Amino acid sequence: MKKVRVEDAVGMELCHDITRIVPGQFKGVLYPRGHRIRNEDIAELRKAGKEHIFVWEENAGEIHEDEAAVRIARAIMGPNTEFEQPREGKTMLKSMAKGLLRIDRSLLKRINSMENITIAARPDYFIVKQGDKLAGARIIPLVIKEKSILALEELCRTEGPVFEVKPYRQLKAGLVITGNEVYEGLIEDKFGPLLEEKLADYEADLIGKAYCPDDTGLISRSIKELLKAGADLIILTGGMSVDPDDLTPVAIRDSGAEVVTYGTPVQPGNMFMLAYLGNTALAGVPGGAIFSRTSLLDIVLPRIFSGEKMTREDFVIMGEGGLCNGCASCSYPNCYFGRGR
Numbered sequence: 054m055k056k057v058r059v060e061d062a063v064g065m066e067l068c069h070d071i072t073r074i075v076p077g078q079f080k081g082v083l084y085p086r087g088h089r090i091r092n093e094d095i096a097e098l099r100k101a102g103k104e105h106i107f108v109w110e111e112n113a114g115e116i117h118e119d120e121a122a123v124r125i126a127r128a129i130m131g132p133n134t135e136f137e138q139p140r141e142g143k144t145m146l147k148s149m150a151k152g153l154l155r156i157d158r159s160l161l162k163r164i165n166s167m168e169n170i171t172i173a174a175r176p177d178y179f180i181v182k183q184g185d186k187l188a189g190a191r192i193i194p195l196v197i198k199e200k201s202i203l204a205l206e207e208l209c210r211t212e213g214p215v216f217e218v219k220p221y222r223q224l225k226a227g228l229v230i231t232g233n234e235v236y237e238g239l240i241e242d243k244f245g246p247l248l249e250e251k252l253a254d255y256e257a258d259l260i261g262k263a264y265c266p267d268d269t270g271l272i273s274r275s276i277k278e279l280l281k282a283g284a285d286l287i288i289l290t291g292g293m294s295v296d297p298d299d300l301t302p303v304a305i306r307d308s309g310a311e312v313v314t315y316g317t318p319v320q321p322g323n324m325f326m327l328a329y330l331g332n333t334a335l336a337g338v339p340g341g342a343i344f345s346r347t348s349l350l351d352i353v354l355p356r357i358f359s360g361e362k363m364t365r366e367d368f369v370i371m372g373e374g375g376l377c378n379g380c381a382s383c384s385y386p387n388c389y390f391g392r393g394r
């Protein structure tokens with residue numbers, strides 16, 4: 054690498070993208086890598102704070118930031134991810150599907166511990182759409198020893214990838230809305246429409262919706278019917294807390310399902326129950342979910358639809374970040390809710 058004053062650099066080629074930042078207005082490439090400097094560029098470069106530029110000189114065993122960023126992206130990317138060509142030395146990994154981002158967090162930590170290599174990512178379990186950013190990879194200097202990149206590539210070959218998007222599967226879902234007050238028409242059902250809207254977002258196949266009074270036998274019968282119809286997911290609402298008429302957890306247990314958790318360190322969602330009967334997930338959703346736009350259900354549904362089998366540990370670690378802030382304008386998943394680890 055040779056350092057040359059900008060005034061003396063006319064006719065020479067830039068060996069990296071030059072960035073201009075105007076606060077509140079612009080951040081991007083002023084001149085791209087490969088641009089041949091003209092007389093009229095000198096003033097612009099000076100305005101961007103550049104007194105000198107680097108002119109590329111090949112050094113054995115070193116590689117350029119753009120090439121390094123591409124090689125890092127190739128090494129860390131897994132199923133349903135792609136990357137964009139580098140800009141300003143950075144490659145951006147993007148999602149090719151709607152689904153759940155999964156990260157090998159210990160591998161990411163090991164890579165970020167390597168000198169001069171950085172990967173900034175969205176958090177594990179982040180809900181993404183096709184085209185969403187997942188992670189930006191870049192080296193810190195303009196060049197890096199190729200052996201560092203070779204070490205990273207070897208690590209990912211044996212233990213990678215770091216990033217994967219698990220697309221939502223099309224599941225058969227059934228609803229069991231419990232509560233005498235709803236069954237007898239004393240109040241209008243608010244759970245059914247809310248859940249139908251949420252399930253539509255996952256393109257679920259809604260195979261049945263039953264209304265049940267507070268009667269364990271009738272709730273159990275509805276569960277059996279939905280199982281017989283091939284439900285992958287059964288959502289039961291209401292009757293999840295401490296009143297004598299709260300019978301939904303009993304009916305879920307009576308079905309023979311294995312309970313993963315009853316009670317979670319998440320609010321709203323404290324009285325939530327998750328159980329599995331074979332591969333069918335049974336979710337008991339407490340009344341709080343009809344009041345709050347976002348609740349534990351919005352953390353659990355993406356995991357179920359992406360094929361994750363949840364464990365008690367998954368819920369136990371949700372306590373930190375488990376208290377929804379109840380913002381007037383909800384920006385979930387762009388917040389801390391559900392990020393416990």
Ligand SMILES: Nc1nc2c(c(=O)[nH]1)N[C@H]1C(S)=C(S)[C@@H](COP(=O)(O)OP(=O)(O)OC[C@H]3O[C@@H](n4cnc5c(N)ncnc54)[C@H](O)[C@@H]3O)O[C@H]1N2
Pocket residue numbers: 230231232234235240241242243244245290291292293294295296299322323324338339340341342343
């Ligand atoms: N003393 C305690 N009180 C409460 C506890 C507790 O642990 N100790 N837990 C609280 C939590 S957390 C929740 S959430 C709520 C509700 O739990 P449930 O699932 O048992 O809800 P219900 O009692 O069945 O109903 C509560 C409320 O919501 C209305 N509701 C229910 N389903 C529907 C529906 N489909 N459409 C419209 N409205 C519905 C119901 O009529 C009640 O007004 O308990 C806390 N309290």
Ligand code: MOO
Pocket residue numbers: 319320321322323324325339340341342348
């Ligand atoms: O189970 Mo409740 O949903 O925490 O409000």
